[in-house]
Amino acid sequence: MPELPEVETICRGLTLLCVGARVLDVHIHRAGFIQGSKKHIDLLTNLTIARVHRHGKQFALESVCGRALLFHMGMSGSLTVHPFQSTRAKHVHVHWTLMKGNKKFELHHKDPRRFGYVQPFFSIQEIRNDIWSTLGLDALCITADDLLQKFKNKKRSIKASLLDQACVAGVGNIYADETLFQSGIHPLRNAGSISLPELEKMIKRLRIILNRSIQGGGSSIQDHQDACGRAGTFQNCHQVYGRGGEPCEICGSILKQTLCVQRTTVFCSACQPRNK
Ligand SMILES: [Zn+2]
Structure with a gap:
């Protein structure tokens, strides 16, 4: 399971590559991968990524308008950047199309062992109150x-x-x-x-x-x-x-x-x- 250093490594890469990028589209390939009571909120479509937050082994992408996505990497999760319209590897359960400057690219969330998930929230504060407050x-x-x-x-x-x-x-x-x-x-x-x-x-x-x-x-x-x-x-x-x-x-x-x-x-x- 990714521990703090592995998750921090992912967060630093996402900060560099995805902050300032706008989400053009989201493709969910396995519905069960999206969790929580706010599944009706889309996964940041049309929003711009403003920040990446980490607490322990979990992290969240926060958009400019405040909406946030919590990521749990489970036993084998990865979140990697790929060129636009790349071939999807097996076990990619969600992928986002993003645009930064005039460059389109994709973010693939892969999780072969399926212990990870994505959970949408209205704000980062909600994640802190509901999820991260239960952690040390x-x-x-x-x-x-x-x-x-x-x-x-x-x-x-x-x-x-x-x-x-x-x-x-x-x-x-x-x-x-x-x-x-x-x-x-x-x-x-x-x-x-x-x-x-x-x-x-x-x-x-x-x-x-x-x-x-x-x-x-x-x-x-x-x-x-x-x-x-x-x-x-x-x-x-x-x-x-x-x-x-x-x-x-x-x-x-x-x-x-x-x-x-x-x-x-x-x-x-x-x-x-x-x-x-
Ligand atoms: Zn010894």
């Missing part, structure tokens, strides 16, 4: 003090807490494992047992990892591509994710693999001791 603070903004409050008296593990979008928005399996490794925190440690200095270190590492990944275009494990269709490169920098059974880059111990909230979790038991 964005992972690039949250502080150690915020997490200390959220983890107080919590019995679940730090890994489960980081994956919970209501706790912190934007972190998934890749960046949770990488952050905990670089912070020396065992993924199954109780979140409530982690001290403020440890959380401060963890948040610092989290931000560095997310920003490095954004600079590298995100991690392309399966399908991730930016708005121009380019794959990311940060998968080459993963120190633990997907490396269970391989040696730790720091101490040489064999990395362990376990399950936490049904997600494969990789860690180094020497660098991330459990009994702290």
Whole structure:
């Protein structure tokens, strides 16, 4: 699933390519892909795209008149720009024809696994109130003090807490494992047992990892591509994710693999001791 860096990569591309473009036409190829109670509003036809907003793993296109479209990329979603009248790939469920200057082009929303969707809203404020208010603070903004409050008296593990979008928005399996490794925190440690200095270190590492990944275009494990269709490169920098059974880059111990909230979790038991 695209996590914060992958979604931010898509947003940056859309800002560059689509802000200032007018939507000439929308083609819906699978009706079920449009969700929510406002399906009667069209998907920005005749409106000009003014801004791209992101919160955690979700983002929205806002038009000049204020109307907005929320995008959820599901497990395998992509939103890519193509020349006008390009051949549509399999699994493109919606495509928009846009015009910027005198150039027509298309925006294709592809989602082979069909967990994603598009949801129209009357305003970005409505998205903030209805959808994003149920999420935690964005992972690039949250502080150690915020997490200390959220983890107080919590019995679940730090890994489960980081994956919970209501706790912190934007972190998934890749960046949770990488952050905990670089912070020396065992993924199954109780979140409530982690001290403020440890959380401060963890948040610092989290931000560095997310920003490095954004600079590298995100991690392309399966399908991730930016708005121009380019794959990311940060998968080459993963120190633990997907490396269970391989040696730790720091101490040489064999990395362990376990399950936490049904997600494969990789860690180094020497660098991330459990009994702290
Ligand atoms: Zn190690």
